[in-house]
Amino acid sequence: xxLRHAKAGFDLSGQADAERVLTxxxxxxxxxxxxxxxxxxxxxxxxxxxxxxxxxxxxxVITEIVSHSANIEILGSLYQASEETVLDVIKGTPNRLxxxxxxxxxxxxxxxxxxxxxxxxxxxxxxxxxxxxxxxALNWEQLQAGSGEVAWFDIPKNDYSIL
Numbered sequence: 001x002x003l004r005h006a007k008a009g010f011d012l013s014g015q016a017d018a019e020r021v022l023t024x025x026x027x028x029x030x031x032x033x034x035x036x037x038x039x040x041x042x043x044x045x046x047x048x049x050x051x052x053x054x055x056x057x058x059x060x061v062i063t064e065i066v067s068h069s070a071n072i073e074i075l076g077s078l079y080q081a082s083e084e085t086v087l088d089v090i091k092g093t094p095n096r097l098x099x100x101x102x103x104x105x106x107x108x109x110x111x112x113x114x115x116x117x118x119x120x121x122x123x124x125x126x127x128x129x130x131x132x133x134x135x136x137a138l139n140w141e142q143l144q145a146g147s148g149e150v151a152w153f154d155i156p157k158n159d160y161s162i163l
Contacts, residue, residue, distance in 0.1 A: 003033075006030040008023060019053050022054055026054070033154065037065075044099050045071075046097050047102075048101070058103055110124055115145050117131065127156070131152075
């Protein structure tokens with residue numbers, strides 16, 4: 001699962017980009033997505049999350065609503081990461097874990113979605129956009145370009161939530 005963080009506000013004077021916080025609309029989008037995840041009963045074994053404030057806030061909303069007891073790893077390397085860096089994180093996932101979610105940033109989330117999924121081409125994954133990709137691989141290290149298929153794709157404009 002590749003999730004771009006929800007909508008964040010613009011930098012305040014003197015504020016570092018990594019410290020930007022979610023807007024009210026961003027929080028609402030994260031809540032809607034969390035209820036959609038809960039409704040689909042997706043179990044996540046491990047969350048990888050960028051260390052940026054907006055990604056951690058997005059993940060906090062989701063885990064609070066979905067009530068996941070999965071492990072969370074906050075990784076500084078996911079902030080402003082290349083698609084190769086994010087793919088290396090995925091490939092390093094222990095094989096006992098079946099489902100992971102990465103909460104990160106563009107352009108890496110868009111590029112990685114396009115790289116891994118054989119049936120998806122995005123110009124831009126919007127804020128709070130989620131791409132769920134399935135693979136037939138026996139382990140995480142076997143993931144390669146075009147080896148996955150999109151199981152679910154959601155963006156905030158797809159407003160089918162219960163809210």
